[in-house]
Amino acid sequence: MFESIELLLQKSGSYLENFGFQSFEIDEDNNNRSEYHLLELESQLLESESLLIESITKYCTKIKFFELLEFNNQNIYSAFNLIVNTEQNLNYLSIDLSYNYGTCDDELSSIIVLRNLGQILPFKLEYLNLSLSIDTFDLTDFEIFLKNSQNTFIKKLLFYNIIEGTREKMGQDGMINYIKKYIMKEERVRYLAFQNNPDNGELFYLEDEVKEFKSHNITIQKYNDLYISFFNMIKND
Incomplete structure (x- = not known):
């Protein structure tokens, strides 16, 4: 099957402009498979995923x-x-853990993104969405991303922290302060959405903060209003 996909990419890859990728899932409820076979299947799927992304890259x-x-x-x-x-x-770039939250090591995966993404971004992006599990007790990795991405102008920037908790527990104010330091004062974003877990509100509803960002030519919007899904992108293309 992989060979057929690779052949298809060879023939038509240069025409593809919109791409969505989601990790394969294993049906662990299948009682006919032993734990050993599930681990073996998981290893095969991980290898297939990496090979597929490498072919897409090529x-x-x-x-x-x-x-x-x-x-x-x-x-x-x-x-x-x-x-x-x-x-x-x-x-347009979207990296999103929220669709199946809790089924993998979300926090470690998020750390890897925050530590490695900023320095490889293009100099200009129309849209960047990061839906991650961000440790709000230690915002070192979040700050690393903001520092490393300072050379990139992003027209529409979205952050969604999928960890649950109150505003204080989530460390929302600390994250906003870092965003002010590295994004607002540099005016390297035009539209910004920042949301913690849905039950805890978002930056859009903090009127004083919205006014402060506006004074730096940054418009705060609701996360869902600014969010662009792969399917909407295809439909509007």
């Missing part, structure tokens, strides 16, 4: 929109290579 060099859903610690590095390889055309 043959699809004109990608403008890339959405990565439910990635794991193995294939994220292959996705980084894809971002570097398509930086001349890449304009």
Whole structure:
């Protein structure tokens, strides 16, 4: 099957501009499979995912929109290579853990993204969405991303922290302060959405903060209003 997909990418990859990728899932409720067979299948799927992303990177060099859903610690590095390889055309990027939250090591995967993504972004992006599990008790990795991405102008920037908790527990104010320091004062974003877990509100509803960002030519919007899904991108393309 992989050979057929690779052949298809060889023939048509140069025409593909919108790409969405989601990690394969294993039906662990299947009682006919032993734990050993499940682990073996998981290993095979991880290898197939990495090979597939490598083929996409090799043959699809004109990608403008890339959405990565439910990635794991193995294939994220292959996705980084894809971002570097398509930086001349890449304009929309979404990295999202929220679709299947809690089924993998979300916090470690998020740390890997925050530590490695900023320095490989193109100099200009129309859209960047990061839906991650961010440790709000230690915002070192969040600050690393903001520092490393300072050379990138992002028209629409979205942050969604999928960890549950109150505003204080979530460390929302600390995250906003870092955003002010590295994004607002540099005026390197035009539209911004920042949301913690849905029950805890978002930056859009903090009137004083919205006014402060507005004074730096940054418009705060609701996360869902600014969010662009892969399917909407295809429909409107």
